[in-house]
Amino acid sequence: MANSLLLDRLAPRIVEEDGAFRTRMLNIAAGRDDVIALGRGDPDFHTPAHIVEAAKSALDDNQHHYTGPTGMAPLRQAISDRLRADYGLSYTADEIIVTAGVQESIMLCMLGLVRPGDEVLVTSPRFTTYDTAVHLCGGIPIPVPTYQKDDFALDVGEIEARISDRTRMFVLVSPNNPTGAVTPPEVIRKIADLAVKHDILLIADEIYARLIYPPHEHLSIATLPGLKDRTITLNGFSKTYAMTGWRVGYMAAPADFVEALTEPRHTLSINTCTISQHAALAALTGPQDEIETMFTAYGDRRAYLMAALTEAGLSYGAPGGAFYIYTNISATGMTAKPFCEALLRDTGVMVFPGDMFGEPDSDFIRISYLQPLPLIEEAMGRIKGFIDAHKGAAA
Template sequence: MSAITSKLTNRIVEEDLSFRSKMLAIAADMNNVIAMGRGDPDFHTPVHIAAAAKEAIDANQHHYTPPTGIPALRAAIAADLQKEYGLEYTADEVIVTAGVQESITLIMLALIRAGDEVLITSPRFMTYDTAVNFAGGLPVPVPTFQIDDFALDIAEIEKRITPRTRMFVLVSPNNPTGAVTPPDVIRKIAELAVKHDLVVVSDEIYAKIIYEGHEHLSIGSLPGMKERTITLNGFSKTYAMTGWRVGYLAAPADFVSKVTEMRHTLSINTCTVSQYAALAALTGPHEPIKAMIDEYATRRAFLLPALDDMGLTYGNPGGAFYVYINVSSTGMSTPDFCERLLRETGVMLFPGTMFGDHDPSYIRLSFLQPLPVLKEAVKRMKAFMDRCGKAAA
C-alpha cells in the first residue's frame, strides 16, 4: 500500500468493481456482443441541440458563466418544471450542475452531518451512497419488492425513520427497476416528511419517460412541500445527452443562495457550450424527443411478452428504459447467470447486486438497443434459458 493510500479518510468507501471489470474484460475478447446493461441512450443527441452548441462555439460563448448557470437556461428550466410537473420555481431557485451527479454531491455536502441517516429508494443508483458517505452520513436503503412492481411502500419507509433520519431520497421512475411510485403513495410520503421534519430529494431524471397506465407526481408540487423538497432533473436521459453533462437542482431561493459558492468550488460552472445545447433542448422542437420515447415504448411492448415467454418474472416498469428481472428460477446466482449468459450467448447484462440489492435474484436489462438487435438478444437468451431448463431436468 502506498503512503498516500494509507492516509485515506473514512469518506472513501470501497465499492467492489471486480465483477463489472471481469465482465468487460470477457466482452472485450468476444465478437458481436449485445450490451444491454448500460444506461446510456442508443440515440444520438437531436440535431437541433448539437447545432445550438456549434452556434455557441462560433459566437465565442465559451467563457465562464455564473456558477448557477446562464440566466436564459435557468428561466427555461423553471418554465419547464411548471408546465410539465406543476412545480412553482423561479429562475433564481435553479442551479445548473455538471449532470445530476454533481447536484447529488452538492446537496449531501450542504445538508448531511456526521452520523445523519439518509433513506434511499432501493435497489438504487449507488452514487447516492457514495455522496452520503462523502458527507459522513449513513445511507439507509428502503427496499422495494417485485410484488409491488418495485414501487415504494409507505410502511417500509416509516419503520426506518429514526431520530437521526435527516433526508429521504425519492427516485421515481427508479433506476434500476423502472418503477413509478403511484401518486397516492407520493402524497403519503409528503405527509411523513412533514410529520418527521425531513428534507426530500426528489430525483426525477426519468420523469418524461412514462408509459401508459402510469402517472408521475412531483412531490414538490404538493401543499407545504416546496419548502422541504429539492427537485433533481437533467438532460442526459430524455434528450440523449449523457456526455454533455447538464443537470440541475431546483430548491427554495434561500438554499440556492447558501450553496452557490460551494457549487462554484466544485466546478465553477457547467460546460458553457453544453448549457446552450440544453437551452435548445428545452426551447426547440420536441418531435425528436417524442420519437425516442415512443420507440422506448415499442421496445418495452416487445420485451415484456418475450420475457413472459421465457418464464421470467419482473416488476412492471412504469417508466425509464429498464426491466428488473427475477432469474432465481434458473437456480443460479445472478453473477453466475450474467457471466454464463455473456460467455455462451454474447448478451451482456449486470446483476442487481451492483445496485445495492441484497436479494441475489435480479438482473437489470436496459432496452437501449434498436428493436432488431433486441430481438436477436431475446433469441439468444431464450436458447440459453432452454438449455438451462434441460440441464436442470
C-alpha cells in the same frame, strides 16, 4: 505487494467499492465482437440535430468561456418554464443551479445537508451513487426496500419503519432506477404527510419523469402544499434528450438554499460546460418531436421485452417508466452475478446484476432496452437459448 503511502493514508470517508465484477464484465466484452449491450442506462439515439447545432454555433460565436456558478440565466429561465409547464412546479430562475449532470446535483445536496451520523433513506434497489455521496459526507444510507409483488413501487409503511431520530432525509426516485417503478400520486401524498410528520427533508429525483407509460402518472412532490420548502427537485437532460455525455443536470430549491450552495458549487467545477449549457437551452426551447419519437420506440421495446421475458419463463416488476426491466432470474437456478457473467461469455449479451444496485446475491438483473428493436430481439433469442441450455445441463 505493499500498499502505497497514499492508500495507507486514505481518508475514512472513502468507502471501498467492489468494482471487480464490472471490470471483469468489461474485459469479457472487450474480447468479443458480437456483444449486445443491454446494461448501461445510455440511450442509443443520437442527440437531436438542433441541439448539436446549437453547440456548434456556441463554439463558432466564442461562447465557450465561464458562466456564473449557477448557470446561464436564459437556461435557468427555460428550466423554470419547463418545470412549470410539465410538472406544475413553481421555481424561479434564482431557485435553480445547473450542474454537471444530476450526479453533481446529488453530491451538492449531500454536501449541503448531511452531517456526520445522519441517516438518509433511499429507495432500494437503487442507483448507488446516493450511497457513495452520503458516505463521503459522513452519513449513513438506509435502504428502503421495494418488492416485485408491488412492481417495486414504494410502500409508506416501509419508509416509516426506518425513520429514526437520526433520519435527515428521504430520497424519492420516481421513476426509479433500476426497476422503472413509478410511485403513484396517492403514495406520493402519503410520503409528503410522512415528511411533515417526522420533519424530514426530501430529495425528489425526477430524471426519468418524462419517460412514463400510460396509465401511470407522475406527481412532483414539491407541488404539494408546504412541501417545496423541504424538497430539492433534481432533473436533467441525459435520459430524455439522449444527452448523457453532455453532462447537464440541475437542482431546484428555495432561493436562500440555492444561494448558500452557490460557492460550494463553484468549488466543485466552477460551472457546467458552457457549450453543453447552450445545447441544453436548445433542447428545452426547440422542437420536441424527436423526444416523442424516442419515447414511442422505448414503449415498443418495453412491450416486446415484457412479452418475450414472460415467454422465456422469467418474471419481473412491470416498469411504469424509464427504460429498464428489473427481471427475476431465480427460475434458472442461478443468482445474478453468475448468470450475467455466463450469459456474456456464452452469448455476448451484457446485462447488469442486482448486486450493482445494492442487492448482494441478487436474484434480479437489470435489462435496459436501449438498443434498436431488431438487436433486442436477437438478444432475447440468445437469452432463451442460454436458459434452455442451462436447464438442460442441470437436468
